[in-house]
Amino acid sequence: MQKTMTRLADGRELIYFDADDSAVRDAPDLRPLERGAPLSEVRRDPATGDWVTIAAHRQGRTYHPPADECPLCPSRDGRLSEIPAADYDVVVFENRFPSLARSTATGGSGSPDPLHLSSPGTGRCEVVCFTADHGLSFADLTEARARLVLDAWTDRTAALAALPGVRQVFCFENRGTEIGVTLAHPHGQIYAFPFTTPRTVKMLTAATAHRARTGRNLFEDLLAAERADPERVVLAGEHWTAFVPYAARWPYECHLYPNRRVTDLTRLTEPERAEFPLLYLELLRRFDRLFIQRGQTAPVAPTPYIAAWHQAPTRGGDELALHLELFTIRRTVGRLKFLAGVESGMDAFVNDVSPEAAAQHLREVAT
Numbered sequence: 001m002q003k004t005m006t007r008l009a010d011g012r013e014l015i016y017f018d019a020d021d022s023a024v025r026d027a028p029d030l031r032p033l034e035r036g037a038p039l040s041e042v043r044r045d046p047a048t049g050d051w052v053t054i055a056a057h058r059q060g061r062t063y064h065p066p067a068d069e070c071p072l073c074p075s076r077d078g079r080l081s082e083i084p085a086a087d088y089d090v091v092v093f094e095n096r097f098p099s100l101a102r103s104t105a106t107g108g109s110g111s112p113d114p115l116h117l118s119s120p121g122t123g124r125c126e127v128v129c130f131t132a133d134h135g136l137s138f139a140d141l142t143e144a145r146a147r148l149v150l151d152a153w154t155d156r157t158a159a160l161a162a163l164p165g166v167r168q169v170f171c172f173e174n175r176g177t178e179i180g181v182t183l184a185h186p187h188g189q190i191y192a193f194p195f196t197t198p199r200t201v202k203m204l205t206a207a208t209a210h211r212a213r214t215g216r217n218l219f220e221d222l223l224a225a226e227r228a229d230p231e232r233v234v235l236a237g238e239h240w241t242a243f244v245p246y247a248a249r250w251p252y253e254c255h256l257y258p259n260r261r262v263t264d265l266t267r268l269t270e271p272e273r274a275e276f277p278l279l280y281l282e283l284l285r286r287f288d289r290l291f292i293q294r295g296q297t298a299p300v301a302p303t304p305y306i307a308a309w310h311q312a313p314t315r316g317g318d319e320l321a322l323h324l325e326l327f328t329i330r331r332t333v334g335r336l337k338f339l340a341g342v343e344s345g346m347d348a349f350v351n352d353v354s355p356e357a358a359a360q361h362l363r364e365v366a367t
């Protein structure tokens with residue numbers, strides 16, 4: 001893997017990840033861009049302890065551009081995009097409309113008032129383009145390309161965790177207009193947060209309680225239990241296991257764990273990295289086959305999904321286990337699950353599909 005760092009016209013970093021170690025990446029960004037001044041603020045909800053990012057500057061961002069104006073396609077035929085090169089393998093760049101950015105310290109007084117805690121929205125938001133081919137999706141990638149994406153996620157996890165003020169690095173992909181994706185080009189995002197995210201705080205609290213009660217690690221016990229009684233196991237590799245969680249919140253939700261607990265992507269070994277693309281691509285392809293109607297061979301619309309990497313925060317996260325949570329908001333052909341009163345109002349999920357039935361379905365649609 002070859003990594004080439006460069007800068008866009010407005011000073012944002014752009015990094016090429018190439019499979020070919022001799023790739024030359026010297027195309028300049030010729031657009032007349034001005035350096036933006038994104039200002040955001042993080043505020044702590046005193047009632048729940050959750051941090052919320054207030055990013056009121058983002059309303060002007062690119063929204064469903066036509067395919068020939070896609071900002072994530074390579075620059076070709078005089079049409080200049082976010083990527084100056086005429087082609088690329090995997091590319092990562094700083095989001096032009098970030099929720100969090102290297103801050104010039106506006107907003108957030110650092111006031112000691114516990115009811116109004118805030119700080120500048122310091123951090124970073126990056127875009128990860130998985131391929132130059134606008135029409136593909138992650139599930140269409142080769143194993144080698146999926147591995148290159150894994151290497152890019154790993155590189156960014158290490159680099160962003162080292163930035164001042166960053167507490168947690170979150171790599172994820174939103175796929176499908178139903179999820180709210182505004183650019184069709186296959187891509188994911190990385191957020192470097194200046195706080196530990198609410199879901200991770202809850203997991204660490206549960207893991208700490210489990211350690212106090214049993215002397216053991218919660219996630220190691222959880223994975224061992226699922227593997228011992230494989231009713232909810234979807235894929236079992238030598239180094240990774242995918243299973244539907246016991247209390248799944250989403251109609252189809254699958255968690256992919258390395259069999260050896262590590263806290264983040266940077267700690268995976270070569271054999272673990274090598275096996276990941278096989279299992280992950282198979283899982284995504286199965287998700288795409290979940291909602292094929294009787295008599296059809298392909299789904300009417302691709303399955304919308306969210307793929308979320310859970311990694312330990314930069315401090316105090318020793319009990320966490322690196323894993324990927326993949327889920328769709330589609331519950332059956334043509335029907336979506338919306339987060340309504342009980343979920344949005346109370347964080348109390350009602351799932352219409354039993355986790356055991358979901359696991360069975362995900363085993364049946366194997367390639």
Ligand SMILES: [Zn+2]
Nearest residue numbers: 070073134185
């Ligand atoms: Zn595109």
